[in-house]
Amino acid sequence: MEAAAADLVAALSSPSSYAGLHSRFAAYLHPFTPYLPSSNPNPKPPPKRATKHNKQPPPPDAATLRLLAKRFLTFLGRALHLLPPLVRASPGSGDKSGEAADELFEIYGLLLDCLQAISPCLAGKPYSVLLHRGRFVCCLESRGHLARADAEAAATLDALRSALSPPTTSTKSRRGAASVDSVLLPDPGSAGEAGTDPEVTVLAVELTACLANCSSKGKVKEPAPYERLLSLFKQLKPWLR
Secondary structure, three states: OOHHHHHHHHHHOOHHHOOOHHHHHHHHOHHHHHHOOOOOOOOOOOOHHHHHHOOOOOOOOHHHHHHHHHHHHHHHHHHHHHHHHHHHOOOOOOOHHHHHHHHHHHHHHHHHHHHHHHHHHOOOOOOHHHHHHHHHHHHHHHOOOHHHHHHHHHHHHHHHHHHHOOHHHHHHHHHOOOOOOOOOOOOHHHOHHHHHOHHHHHHHHHHHHHHHHHHHHOOOOOHHHHHHHHHHHHHHHHHHO
16 A cells, blocks of 8 residues: 555544545545546535536546556555444544544545445445445444435435346336335345345345434434335345345
8 A cells, every 4th residue: 555545544543633634535536536426525416507517427447447446446445444433433423523523424435436436347246335335324324414324325225226136127116216116125036146145135224224213313204204114124024034
């Protein structure tokens, strides 16, 4: 690992240095900028007038992916390994500890977006990045970032469904995403090897628990989130057998 990367990893272990750390990470990871979601690190959507011009970032070509992965993969893996316990170990909200946790969350989200960008050229499970996303969601919920945790959990669940479903099923379910009866989690029998992977089951359970906790802790009164949960509970049962 190069010196600049090592310095950033070391800074994660120094609680007094979190202020401005996200900017340092963003500067180091600048080569990823063209391939990151335009909303990162700000979760707010772009203005409606600009929506047509803010499409998803273009996928990098294979050669660029390999170069980015070769240079940054070890750094991303090391930092993502350190972040979950660091976020959970930062108590408080609205104080210095809370500000430190917020800074870490912005770093966490940035690293995940970078890992997602190079994921097409990585060996291993096609949903491995989603396993990291699941831990991120759990951290958000445990820190009380309920609205963001709910949104991230729903997005991760949708990405998991797309990764596990056959293309035709994925298209149909996406068109019916607004429906309570839409496929939120495919049957394990149609998910190939992933259908017997305990990590996928754990991820699905954690995302479901997070959605339930966010609705409960947030005292949500609208019926839609609970109807979504009821549908998800039914679709989760086959994964628990």
